[in-house]
Amino acid sequence: MRNLPIQTILSDSRKEKPNPETLVFGRSFTDHMFTAEYDEGIGWHSHRIVPYAPVTLDPAAIVFHYGQTVFEGLKAYRSSDGTVRLFRPEENMKRMNQSLDRLCMPKIDEEMALQALTELIQIEKDWIPTLKGTSLYIRPFVIANEAFLGVAPSKKYQFFIILSPVGSYYKEGIHPIKILVENEFVRAVKGGTGGAKTAGNYASGLKAQEVANERGLSQVLWLDGVERKYIEEVGSMNIFFKIDGEVVTPAINGSILEGITRKSILHLLHHWNIPVAERKVSIEEIQEAFEAGKLEEVFGTGTAAVISPVGELNWDGYKMVVNDGKTGPLARQLFNTLTNIQTGLAEDPFDWVLEL
Numbered sequence: 001m002r003n004l005p006i007q008t009i010l011s012d013s014r015k016e017k018p019n020p021e022t023l024v025f026g027r028s029f030t031d032h033m034f035t036a037e038y039d040e041g042i043g044w045h046s047h048r049i050v051p052y053a054p055v056t057l058d059p060a061a062i063v064f065h066y067g068q069t070v071f072e073g074l075k076a077y078r079s080s081d082g083t084v085r086l087f088r089p090e091e092n093m094k095r096m097n098q099s100l101d102r103l104c105m106p107k108i109d110e111e112m113a114l115q116a117l118t119e120l121i122q123i124e125k126d127w128i129p130t131l132k133g134t135s136l137y138i139r140p141f142v143i144a145n146e147a148f149l150g151v152a153p154s155k156k157y158q159f160f161i162i163l164s165p166v167g168s169y170y171k172e173g174i175h176p177i178k179i180l181v182e183n184e185f186v187r188a189v190k191g192g193t194g195g196a197k198t199a200g201n202y203a204s205g206l207k208a209q210e211v212a213n214e215r216g217l218s219q220v221l222w223l224d225g226v227e228r229k230y231i232e233e234v235g236s237m238n239i240f241f242k243i244d245g246e247v248v249t250p251a252i253n254g255s256i257l258e259g260i261t262r263k264s265i266l267h268l269l270h271h272w273n274i275p276v277a278e279r280k281v282s283i284e285e286i287q288e289a290f291e292a293g294k295l296e297e298v299f300g301t302g303t304a305a306v307i308s309p310v311g312e313l314n315w316d317g318y319k320m321v322v323n324d325g326k327t328g329p330l331a332r333q334l335f336n337t338l339t340n341i342q343t344g345l346a347e348d349p350f351d352w353v354l355e356l
């Protein structure tokens with residue numbers, strides 16, 4: 001890891017920590033944050049850890065108008081002996097650089113970002129909740145902050161890392177969620193920004209999400225933007241289907257986000273010799289499998305969502321109840337294996353965890 005001088009200014013007050021029993025996702029934030037700045041011709045500079053506080057931006061900052069921004073999401077856990085554990089953080093930094101490149105933003109030094117992250121977490125380690133199902137969510141992000149109304153890449157940027165103690169992402173917790181298969185709106189198309197972790201992909205998904213919520217469904221499953229036929233992702237997670245003994249997930253195609261949990265689950269499935277395929281999967285194929293009684297399980301994977309079983313898919317007025325609306329054995333086994341590795345309750349045979 002790089003050894004950059006990072007200036008640290010500690011806060012003279014400490015906030016009250018939230019009750020771990022009632023923790024939700026993304027509502028409370030720790031006492032400090034990391035930030036660094038970028039200027040064209042100079043590069044990244046002024047790396048510092050400072051008290052968590054609102055930031056001041058020019059109203060003409062490019063991020064407000066043209067959405068030039070990217071983010072990441074990863075989690076830290078504290079095991080029973082007090083060791084802090086980060087799950088595959090180098091993968092997030094790598095993906096962040098891919099997103100930055102897609103949005104014409106300057107790359108970060110991945111080792112610098114990891115150093116910043118670990119120094120910040122060392123300072124904030126008492127904020128890592130240890131109750132089962134909780135963790136410290138880490139949100140690195142970069143914004144374009146040049147004051148300019150022309151449509152062009154910004155010449156100035158700011159990098160932040162903020163931390164949030166979290167519970168389950170979905171109010172259902174580990175219980176199966178109900179999903180709307182979206183027919184009208186699309187999330188992304190090939191050649192667009194669907195493969196990058198950028199704000200616009202999430203903003204454009206809100207309308208469909210609202211419709212789903214009004215119908216008592218918690219998430220939207222996106223279909224491809226051209227034929228409205230092939231399954232893409234859920235927006236907050238990638239999706240897997242177990243059909244007649246084989247696990248299938250949509251192949252990465254440029255419009256789907258390449259999840260790090262997705263990659264880890266594929267690795268586990270191969271390791272367990274469970275038949276698995278990354279390929280195109282159409283919604284008709286899922287309907288046929290359901291009608292033939294071969295749709296055994298459906299589950300989503302993501303950093304925030306972990307493994308989230310899907311109990312119901314609603315497509316064009318047609319309802320598919322999966323596994324009687326209950327969590328299936330494979331989703332449960334994957335959830336237990338992954339979270340045990342992450343929290344230190346099990347061996348880490350693939351060297352996924354960075355211990356601090």
Ligand code: COI
Pocket residue numbers: 072073074202235236237302303304305
């Ligand atoms: C994550 O899983 O970390 C994500 O970024 C999904 C997010 C939209 C909550």
